[in-house]
Amino acid sequence: MASPQISRRDFLALAGLTSASAGCPAMAQALKAKDPDAGLKTFQATCSMECLHCNLKAFVKDGKVVKISNANAFDGKPCARGLSRIKWLYAENRVLHPMKRVGERGEGKFVAITWDEALDTIAGKIKEAIAKDGSQSLLFTSASGNMDNLHNPAQVAFGNYLGGTTRTLGSLCCSAVTAAMMPIVGMRYVDTRDTIDQAKYILCWGNNPLVTMQAYWHLYLKAKERGAKIVVIDPRKSETAVRADKWVSIIPGTDTALGLGMIRWIAANGKLDKPFLKQHTGAVYLVDKDGKLMREDAKDPNSYLVFDEKSQKLVRHDAKNIDPALEVKAGSPYRTVLSMVLEQAEP
Known part of the structure; x- marks a missing residue:
C-alpha cells in the first residue's frame, strides 16, 4: 500500500491541529479526518509464522485487507515478516479453493473442488475413524510452520468436542527446546526469553535473533544499555553479528x-x-x-x-x-x- 503523500503545508497544518486539539473538540475532529485509517474496519488477527505468533490488527476497506499493524498485545514491535502477510493474502499464485488429489501420491495431480465437498469428505472420514477406533484414532497437528494463536486453540476445542483426540507434544521447535533446556538450566525457554534484558552476557550460538526474534530484539538492546556483552558464534557474519560486541566465525560443523x-x-x-x-x-x-x-x-x-x-x-x-x-x-x-x-x- 503506498504511503500517504503529505506536503509541507499539510504537515504544518497537522502540527497546529495536534497542539490545539486537546482543548478544541472541533479541531480534534478535523485531525481525525486527516487520519488515513479513519473509517476502516479493524479486526483482531495473528501472525502464523513459526516464530512468536504475534498478535496483529487487520484494517479492512470494502471487504479487503489494506493494512496490517501490531495489536499491541505485548511490548514487541511488528516485523516485516508479519506486515507482509497482506501480500501473502492476495498473492496471484495463492490456492483459493480446496484441492483433491486425482493421481497417484507424489504425481502432483489435483483438481479444485467446492468447500462443501471438502468439508463433507473430511467430516465423513472423521466419523468413519471414530466409529471404527474411537476419537483417539484422530491425530490433530498444526505445527507446520504456518500456525497461530487463533486457530491452534480452536483446533484443540474442536478435538475436545469430538471426545478428545491424539495430539503431538509441542510443535516443530518448542518441544525440543523445552526438553533440552529444562534439565540443562532448570527453566523453560520462555522464562529465559522474557528476561533477556536482565542478562549480563548474551551468547547467540547459531541463531540470528535480530531477524528471527525481531519482536524481542529491543530486550537485547536494553541489556546492552545496561552493560551486557553480546557474542555471536556463527560461520557467517549475520545481522546480529554486525550488532554484537564480538563475532566468533567458526568452521561449519565444529560447534x-x-x-x-x-x-x-x-x-x-x-x-x-x-x-x-x-x-x-x-x-x-x-x-x-x-x-x-x-x-x-x-x-x-x-x-x-x-x-x-x-x-x-x-x-x-x-x-x-x-x-x-x-x-x-x-x-x-x-x-x-x-x-x-x-x-x-x-x-
Missing part, C-alpha cells in the same frame, strides 16, 4: 568441538558452578558403563538416580535432603553425566 573445548577449559580452570550444576541440571545423574542414564523405575522416565554424598547410597534425584555427587570415585561401576561429558571433552 561440538568448540563446546567441548569450552567445557574443558571451564573445568580445568576451576570455573564450574557446582551449586548450580547440582540444583538445576542433570550433571549429577548417573550413567552405566554403556553411557545409559540410570533410573529407579524403567517405567518412570523421571526417576533418575544420583549418588547421595550423605548416605553414600543411590537415590532418586528428587529425594528430600540429599547431596548429589557431581563425580563418583574411580573404579565405581557407574559415573555421573558430568564425568562422562568431561571425558568426552578431554581430547
Whole structure:
C-alpha cells in the first residue's frame, strides 16, 4: 500500500491541529479526518509464522485487507515478516479453493473442488475413524510452520468436542527446546526469553535473533544499555553479528568441538558452578558403563538416580535432603553425566 503523500503545508497544518486539539473538540475532529485509517474496519488477527505468533490488527476497506499493524498485545514491535502477510493474502499464485488429489501420491495431480465437498469428505472420514477406533484414532497437528494463536486453540476445542483426540507434544521447535533446556538450566525457554534484558552476557550460538526474534530484539538492546556483552558464534557474519560486541566465525560443523573445548577449559580452570550444576541440571545423574542414564523405575522416565554424598547410597534425584555427587570415585561401576561429558571433552 503506498504511503500517504503529505506536503509541507499539510504537515504544518497537522502540527497546529495536534497542539490545539486537546482543548478544541472541533479541531480534534478535523485531525481525525486527516487520519488515513479513519473509517476502516479493524479486526483482531495473528501472525502464523513459526516464530512468536504475534498478535496483529487487520484494517479492512470494502471487504479487503489494506493494512496490517501490531495489536499491541505485548511490548514487541511488528516485523516485516508479519506486515507482509497482506501480500501473502492476495498473492496471484495463492490456492483459493480446496484441492483433491486425482493421481497417484507424489504425481502432483489435483483438481479444485467446492468447500462443501471438502468439508463433507473430511467430516465423513472423521466419523468413519471414530466409529471404527474411537476419537483417539484422530491425530490433530498444526505445527507446520504456518500456525497461530487463533486457530491452534480452536483446533484443540474442536478435538475436545469430538471426545478428545491424539495430539503431538509441542510443535516443530518448542518441544525440543523445552526438553533440552529444562534439565540443562532448570527453566523453560520462555522464562529465559522474557528476561533477556536482565542478562549480563548474551551468547547467540547459531541463531540470528535480530531477524528471527525481531519482536524481542529491543530486550537485547536494553541489556546492552545496561552493560551486557553480546557474542555471536556463527560461520557467517549475520545481522546480529554486525550488532554484537564480538563475532566468533567458526568452521561449519565444529560447534561440538568448540563446546567441548569450552567445557574443558571451564573445568580445568576451576570455573564450574557446582551449586548450580547440582540444583538445576542433570550433571549429577548417573550413567552405566554403556553411557545409559540410570533410573529407579524403567517405567518412570523421571526417576533418575544420583549418588547421595550423605548416605553414600543411590537415590532418586528428587529425594528430600540429599547431596548429589557431581563425580563418583574411580573404579565405581557407574559415573555421573558430568564425568562422562568431561571425558568426552578431554581430547
